[in-house]
Amino acid sequence: MTAVPHPLVSAARAQQFVDASANLPPLGASTEGVKFGDFDLDGDLDLAFANGGDSNNQQSRLLVNNGLAQGGTIGTFADVTASKLLPNFIQSSRDVQIVDIDDDGDLDFYFSNHSQQTTQSNTWFINQGGAQGGSAGTFQRDMARWFQLGTAGSSIPATQLIASGNFAGGFQDWSCQCDFADVDLDGDSDLLHSSYGPAFTANVMTRLFLNGSGTAPLGFFKEYNPSSAVSGNPGLAAGSEAGWVEGSQANNTVDTTGTQHDVTNMSLDVDFADMDGDLDNDIHGNSRNTQNRMYQNRWFENGGTYGDESSGTRLFRDVTGSWTLGPGGLAQSGSNYDSDLADLDNDDDVDAYFINYTGGTADNYGFNSGNGVLVNWQTPPSSTNDDNEIDVVDHDMDGDCDIVISAFGGTDRLYKNQFVESGSTNLLNTSGVLAQDVGTSLAADVGDMDNDGDPDLVFAKDGGGNEQIFSHNANVPDPIAPRVPRITQLANAGPSSAPRVVVAQAFDNINFEYFHNGSGTLSFTVDGAPKTAPARYAGGNLWRAELPGYWTGSIAYSMTVRDRTSNAGSSPVKGVTIAPAGLAPYGAGTPGCSGAHAIGASSAPTVPNPEFALTCTNAPPSALGLAILGDVQSLGSDPLGLGATFLVDIVSSTLLAGFNFTSDPAGNGTAPIPIPVAPAIVGATVFGQAVWAWTAGPCVPSPLTLSTSNGLAITFLP
Numbered sequence: 094m095t096a097v098p099h100p101l102v103s104a105a106r107a108q109q110f111v112d113a114s115a116n117l118p119p120l121g122a123s124t125e126g127v128k129f130g131d132f133d134l135d136g137d138l139d140l141a142f143a144n145g146g147d148s149n150n151q152q153s154r155l156l157v158n159n160g161l162a163q164g165g166t167i168g169t170f171a172d173v174t175a176s177k178l179l180p181n182f183i184q185s186s187r188d189v190q191i192v193d194i195d196d197d198g199d200l201d202f203y204f205s206n207h208s209q210q211t212t213q214s215n216t217w218f219i220n221q222g223g224a225q226g227g228s229a230g231t232f233q234r235d236m237a238r239w240f241q242l243g244t245a246g247s248s249i250p251a252t253q254l255i256a257s258g259n260f261a262g263g264f265q266d267w268s269c270q271c272d273f274a275d276v277d278l279d280g281d282s283d284l285l286h287s288s289y290g291p292a293f294t295a296n297v298m299t300r301l302f303l304n305g306s307g308t309a310p311l312g313f314f315k316e317y318n319p320s321s322a323v324s325g326n327p328g329l330a331a332g333s334e335a336g337w338v339e340g341s342q343a344n345n346t347v348d349t350t351g352t353q354h355d356v357t358n359m360s361l362d363v364d365f366a367d368m369d370g371d372l373d374n375d376i377h378g379n380s381r382n383t384q385n386r387m388y389q390n391r392w393f394e395n396g397g398t399y400g401d402e403s404s405g406t407r408l409f410r411d412v413t414g415s416w417t418l419g420p421g422g423l424a425q426s427g428s429n430y431d432s433d434l435a436d437l438d439n440d441d442d443v444d445a446y447f448i449n450y451t452g453g454t455a456d457n458y459g460f461n462s463g464n465g466v467l468v469n470w471q472t473p474p475s476s477t478n479d480d481n482e483i484d485v486v487d488h489d490m491d492g493d494c495d496i497v498i499s500a501f502g503g504t505d506r507l508y509k510n511q512f513v514e515s516g517s518t519n520l521l522n523t524s525g526v527l528a529q530d531v532g533t534s535l536a537a538d539v540g541d542m543d544n545d546g547d548p549d550l551v552f553a554k555d556g557g558g559n560e561q562i563f564s565h566n567a568n569v570p571d572p573i574a575p576r577v578p579r580i581t582q583l584a585n586a587g588p589s590s591a592p593r594v595v596v597a598q599a600f601d602n603i604n605f606e607y608f609h610n611g612s613g614t615l616s617f618t619v620d621g622a623p624k625t626a627p628a629r630y631a632g633g634n635l636w637r638a639e640l641p642g643y644w645t646g647s648i649a650y651s652m653t654v655r656d657r658t659s660n661a662g663s664s665p666v667k668g669v670t671i672a673p674a675g676l677a678p679y680g681a682g683t684p685g686c687s688g689a690h691a692i693g694a695s696s697a698p699t700v701p702n703p704e705f706a707l708t709c710t711n712a713p714p715s716a717l718g719l720a721i722l723g724d725v726q727s728l729g730s731d732p733l734g735l736g737a738t739f740l741v742d743i744v745s746s747t748l749l750a751g752f753n754f755t756s757d758p759a760g761n762g763t764a765p766i767p768i769p770v771a772p773a774i775v776g777a778t779v780f781g782q783a784v785w786a787w788t789a790g791p792c793v794p795s796p797l798t799l800s801t802s803n804g805l806a807i808t809f810l811p
Contacts, residue, residue, distance in 0.1 A: 110563035123148035126188035129540030133230025135162035150183035168543030195312030197223030214263025236262030274365035274632020287360035295359035347414030354411035365633035369465035478503035487602030532558035546570025588697030592639035597652035617650035685800030686790035709762035718754035720764035740804030
């Protein structure tokens, strides 16, 4: 796929990232992680720094952007740690992740800590806006977000639990970087918790925690460990079936059948993305001294389930032997600190870039063959430094992903992707694009700090140096829209109270997690009538939405994804037919001036259905009528002597209710009757009819004439 450069690109190419570190307060910390995010929901990006790392306990920092709600200069920052990151206490943090864990519309924090010097747990800091009812942008530690740690079903031994102090409620571990994504496609973000083990021994298992699983509420995380086996402390024994991957533990296995796995790699980085194009999130587990691992999500292979422990299937399978061995096979250097996933050749699949990958300090990047297997490995120039982390940014805004390197042992640099201009998959080491920085960088992040639409860079500095931020001086908005090449094809079916999950792949010219700053919409038509539903970023390169299961008829749908600059890309349009059910017309009523009425419904009578409504044709234009519901059917009578046929027995019904019917100028009537969450009514049948009053027209012999529709038997569906 060859992209066409946008007219603004020629201006952007001549620009560079200039040092704007004067916009940051001097922090002087040992920082290993940094993230942009709009933490106070005021429309500009703030900063969170994870401090400590190899230097052990330090205070992590929260910086607020001085623009917009703060009323100051946008793109400058103030340290609000003391009042906004509560309580203040020191941690040995290597990373911070930003994610909305409770789906309340604001971003929360998850700090990855290690226990090299003191026993520590990773920590949750929950944004106090949204569901918490407080001020957005203020964060409170909440260690109760783990659910049933160390109890039956958990792989964590009781000896690893922490009972007191700032980390009480957590468990001892040695974590460098974790990640969040919706692995079971239920609409919330799950946690992959990696560990490298004490003294970098790679003998502590990576664990998977599902959000809202079982009896856990939304925003609380329970371990997915189908075997219920407990891991050793700290080692996972060979042959153990503890954990979330099919098979039993075997170090450095290349088995891809599900018989064996290795979940104890020395993981300094983990990433989610849909590697094999089946619209669920797979996992790449980076490892410093051992083989990187790739785990295939088996949600769809298992028939849309977590798997079946009795048959040995689970949610993930170790497919390292076929997907990611790479040019060095199992040979690894001692400095494989990081990797990242992105589409480097714009062919709408997920490629990979690895730091210090094979036997030394040279980087490697490989291309996805379309099914998750990485091929065509290449080495970028000048990559033999002891680098630490990578990030993805389109510095020249030409539509492809360039690579930013945080150089632990050298100078930070930027590789230009030449794919758009020449179709070449070679990365070119640039000079003069990234202003000279100082100190040792351990991480970087991309974000538009000054709301001018172009990407800026922030670097996390080690060894007590001050952080650095670099402003892109193009001052033109990014013109590139996301690409949305794939979307779920739903199967024809009947109505259901459960929504139909629709997932779409999305790619943009920046790292995947920048989608946290975007938005998505599922657009659909029901027999031509347009409707929408919100879409939510599901981690990796996936977006998820729910098509309500009660809509019936011919449905066409597509997903639109917008980046932070409001560039929009849409998926192909798919179609599905949902057959009606639960509705049975009967009898004949009394016609009105416009003829006989036909009663129907807008959607299926599922329990619940907040959008259920009765419909009626040939009503008096712009009039008010009555919808009658009863639990006894009439075959046609006039119990009130009004000259109109009633098909609901208004005398014998023990349940009788009336609702307003309103009609539009064309005489199409609607009576909204939301169906509540009431499982007890599933299977019950009620009977409905529309009643209208005519006060004018050729069929009105007296001041008032009534007309009635036919009847409708409504059976509530599960």
